[in-house]
Amino acid sequence: MTAALPTTIFALSSGQGRAGVAVLRVSGPQAGKVVEILAAPIPKPRKAALRKIRHPNGEIIDEGLVLWFPAPGSATGEDLAEFHVHGAPAVVRLLIEVLSAQEGLRLAEPGEFSRRAFANGKLDLVEVEGLADLLNAQGEAQRRLAMRQFLGEASAVYERWRGDVITALGLHEAAIDFSDEDDVAAKALEAARPVIGGLVAELRNALEKSSQNAAIRSGLRLVIAGPPNAGKSSLLNALAGREAAIVSPIAGTTRDVVEAQIMFEGLPLTLADTAGLREGSGDVIEQMGMARAQSEARDADILIWVSAPDAAEKVGPPRKPDLLVENKADLDSIRSRNDSALLVSTKTGFGLNRLREVLKNLIHVKLAGAEDAIVVRQRHVLAVEESIRLLNKCLGESGRAAELVAEDLRGAARALGSITGHVDVEDLLGKIFSEFCIGK
């Protein structure tokens, strides 16, 4: 067995948002080759060189700075290249696509750069732990962001993908491990094909939707929810600085989700105002509005829960809000029900500056770290593309050895697992034993 080299990884390592400059780092044994392909010749070590960065097909992607840090004198201790390009999302996206297409290269897992750096003695513990904090804080926000970017809020779809993977792989594993059971023998592989076919169609569909959604949904999503007549729409208008939502003193004015795109602290932010949550409405349209409000609130990057002294709160938030706001501070009867709630009055403007300040901090926490929405989205696109490729391989050439088809299915399950959650052998065995009568 030859000693296998570590894979070469890359990531967008500049800050979040639409920064002026984006920095892409490539670390690992292939880093030098990548520079030769995209921006030859390799610059002198640790000296910035202005280069045209080209697509392997010859087209110029951008002009930017290229830096070369040969091992071990680099941030990770491995050969490392940096591309400083213009921060336009289109440039970054194209560059990531080009890098992903290189043999032996893949997008880094969150924390992987620091892991390598640490393993090679390039980071100390404090730095590693600080980084991990950020990565953990970011994980949840990123996951929600990525989910929305694919299919809106339909998390049920991900569950279905996972279920399909378990079924298809379970059937293949059954065909291998229980081939001597008369219940399994012939049926399993045939039964798997339509499941795989259906999954491929769904994944393709998701990719298409994703590319349509990507442009408008590159920022964080801030959702305003709460009981009816708490002044949620007024808050949206106040933050947006315009009359984006209809405001009236009648409870239940907002029935659907109202969105406003704003730039907040230099970041694209989507504000979403939702129907007030209350009990026992007989109105079908209002009920649908409330259902959407619940799901918006659950999948929000930032959830603001608005209450008011004169708004009866019968239904609580569907998840822990990031921020509690008590509106109508101008009312005489004001008695904050919650010490941690921020007092504002959308009528007088009281507390709104403080709210913006708090929001700014919240956004920083959510976006802290190295990756930005494009990369998150790209990671998921790559995962779905890889799954489609492997699943198609399973459907293709007939007569391939069962264990090789299963190997491709395992690969697809691994790739999709980064979105839907890992599939374990116990999931498969559970499926097998519930479907087939195993055991002579």
Added chain:
Amino acid sequence: MNGNFDVIVVGGGHAGCEAAAAAARLGAATALLTHKRATIGEMSCNPAIGGLGKGHLVREIDALDGVMGRVADAAGIQFRLLNRSKGPAVRGPRAQADRKLYREAMQAALAAQPDLEIVEGAATALIIENGAVSGIKISDGRELRAKAVVLTTGTFLNGLIHIGEKQIPAGRVGEAPALGLSGQLAAAGLQLGRLKTGTPARLDGKTINWSILEEQKGDDPPVPFSFLTTRITTPQIACFITSTTARTHEIIAANIGRSPLYSGQISGTGPRYCPSIEDKIHRFKDKTSHQIFLEPEGLDDDTVYPNGISTSLPEDVQEAFIHSMPGLEQVRIIRPGYAIEYDYVDPRELGHDLQVKKLPGLYLAGQINGTTGYEEAGAQGLLAGINAARSAGGSGPALFDRADGYLGVMVDDLVMRGVSEPYRMFTSRAEYRLALRADNADQRLTPKGIALGVVGPARAKAFAARMEAIAAARNVARESLMTSSALAKLGVRVNQDGRSRNAMELIAMPDVGLERVEQLWPALAALPSFAKEALEADALYSGYMDRQEAEIAALRKDEGIAIPTGLDYFAIPSLSMELRQKLSRAQPGTLAQAARVEGMTPAGLACLLGHIKKPRAKQVA
């Protein structure tokens, strides 16, 4: 007998035999303590060895010079290579064995093993001194001392047999259970649980109407288990197939309330993959018939094992439903089927060397660890025997990881994840399935066995010869070339690009394959079959093996990073609370083990790595 040993193995089943033989091969003065010398190597349940995943384990035991493969080759009366039509990674050798021949061959193998003494007696208690195990007390009052003890008690630990409403404390039919030991293990703070397994009735073959039954023949020629066996010489027999009928299902459904499984009398968890017939009929109501394999238990034994009707129904119900199957109308039941419940130790109490963490010097192997199956037991026995002998000799543990073999997969699953039902090996448990094949078990493990000293000179020599033959075969295959046009003339469909193809490329093509290639080149056909199998695996898996090897290299790197025992995960601030709890419970020994803890993230691993590498002084401060 002087009463002082390096290693004492308690139990003469499949785990105990391998443990004792392995310890003795390493030169440890070893005692095998068993109730009855005559039942050493008994096959308590199905008289068969191997199968999918299990056959891999037998080959691995054999690669480490264990006894199971050779004994099964001597006792096998019907060999079948399962998944023959699939690729080499998932082919599993299996054999029906003659129970008496198996026992005899096992007893002979142990008798021929130097440094191994058989002691008859029942273990009543462990001798525990200063928190470590240093021997065994026997029912006749004797005390045996040893530096390490291996417990392989099978279903004997508080064993309780159920036949309908009847309950009999026993380890096997007619054999007393071991009662004192579990109390002692629990008192030492070990987590114990209860599992259940079952066995079908045994039938008198003279009273079966064979003539109306479908026959199932074995492979000709049979494929042996052991790398050292060149030819199977034991006469081969056929098995027969019957099936349950509508009447069978009626009888069982009408009496299901009398099964202790359904009356609530049994508390232990049974295996999902080996359900009783009442379970099968209850859970799969739309299935109108189940195949039942009638397997003769021996060449000169009329006992027949009806594979597929394990049950704990009362005897009268067993009589009735068995007689409702074709060919069994007049059959005489030699003894009824039963369910047995027994204690097991939560295997998370063990290290990867199978030593009990809370009781140094004590090793556990087989069903006591929550597994099922002779092969799973044998493989654990081998590992426990090796480590007991090493520890007795003052050496560090010998460990096998998930890329070494199914042995490593099993042990890692057991000690890291525990069990919720009796654990059985499946190939789906192996993430490196293409690399862990039955045909290359020797390439994976024999060199390591030689280094450990557990592989004797005869096998080492045979191994070297095999490797030479495989290397030579690879050369022949690479040099067997044919142009695209020549291939087309012979009816092989390839792109007419004028390029020559070698035998390896052709074997890998789904519509060509090894058999066709053998026809093209007689020199390849003349190669020994193991060499052809190696070529086939090389050719079929070439693209996949590179990736798997890269994954294995990454795994090995992380397996090399040890996590100090007793690490306080709650003192690692950047890990999420959930991960801290999970890691605390799992107590991984290496970074690779930590990576397998559910929910672990690369960022979490980076923190953990950071914490491990933190200088000691800082940790104190």
